[in-house]
Amino acid sequence: MNISERIESYWDTRSDAFNKLRLQELKSPNAIAWHSLLAKHVPLNLPLRILDVGTGTGFFTFLLCRHGHTVTGIDMSQQMVQHARCNAANFHSTATFEKMDATNLTFENETFDAVLSRNLTWTLPDPKAAYTEWLRVLKPNGVILNFDSDYGKTHFTRNEGRVHAQIDTTLLDECTAIKDSLAISQETRPAWDISIFKELGAKDVSVIDDVRQDVQKDDTLQYEEIKIFMIRVVK
Template sequence: MNKNNLSKVQQETFDPAILNDIEGYWNERSKTFSETRKKEMSGPGGAAWLKLLSEHLPTGRTLKVLDIGTGAGFFAILLAKLGHDVTGIDMSADMLHQAKLNTVALGVRAKFQKMNAQETDFDDNTFDAIISRNLTWTLPDAMEAYHEWHRILKPGGLLMNFDGDYGKADFTRHDDKENVHANIRQELVDTCNRIKNSLRISTHRRPAWDIEVLKNLGMQVEYEEDISPIVYNDPEMHYDGIPLFAIYAVK
């Protein structure tokens, strides 16, 4: 599927106005989200993620890696520490600002661009690896995103997607200061639930749906139902309890 056809399909399958709502939500959360990711990176969770990435990525060479939905740059920074050539994209300008600040503060190099995950500006077969965490549940058309990521991934390249079946959950406000979603305003929680409930992906059961889509693209897929005990291992950070699945798909 070429980029022109992808854009046409997108316009037919969701209201483009939802993109503004999603961008506004993450812009408002950018500073507190960045603080959470910095805490995670400096603790046992960061070390666990670094180990997991090292175990699944090819070794012995510098990889060209795309971090989709980079947010505050968590994966981009870890991948740069592993010596890879990393580009992070996000549709939230404020998140990208935080990502740039964090890379400078930690003395690593990564490139960042404002871009729609469903319709990127990259050429076919550009990246050795693509990585994403807790992004696909927020996309207006995740199927088209998977088509796009397949397009820009090199033959033999690896797609790693870490996400949860958040569509069947209702988010609530937390006052527990160690909860990763602590002190988010009720209005933002309501906005998040409204956006989530309007997205088609929230009607699918996952990761079964994702696996089927990727296999239909001809990818070889392996997955783990829940890696949260491995990566959410910091006793000072409380997560929402929804299983975090891991998909490893090779083009």
């Protein structure tokens, strides 16, 4: 099993619990907070075509479809995509979901007004290839919002009182092992990401160091005690 297959297998295994968590979050104050943050950095007052990369079971996708945007969610995990499609049917949503590699998109050049991603790039074997693809499918003056954390030196544990407390320790150990095998875990982030986007020719790159205070509004949905940075890129 190569690293991509191993990553896909891991998230397939996590998909049921992950889906329950994201459905809970869609009903929580966090959803309103996330939308408010996105609206500050993407012109959501206009109908947009948006790509949600590493959609999981559809959190960003469903959040934005509610407001009239045409959103496509992609994920490398077939089980995540299946959950997302079931959720779309239950919500009577216009969202569409495809199984796709974030580093090898099948969309035409300049297809999307915005590309969004949450907690994905730390899991990628080749994030530079992903960033290259995201810029390729983005329209001129389009916006990328990438939310992630610098997990490189983190060892995942069952932290009581937080949402990952119920995850089997074997799965957490596998997550740590996969993370430690990836080159991105050796980089200092988001400084590395900023330099890559500039190298790839982005017009403007800015960063917010930590958005947790903006988006974590539900005490029952506390994640890891690590900063969540936001990188905003304009093509």
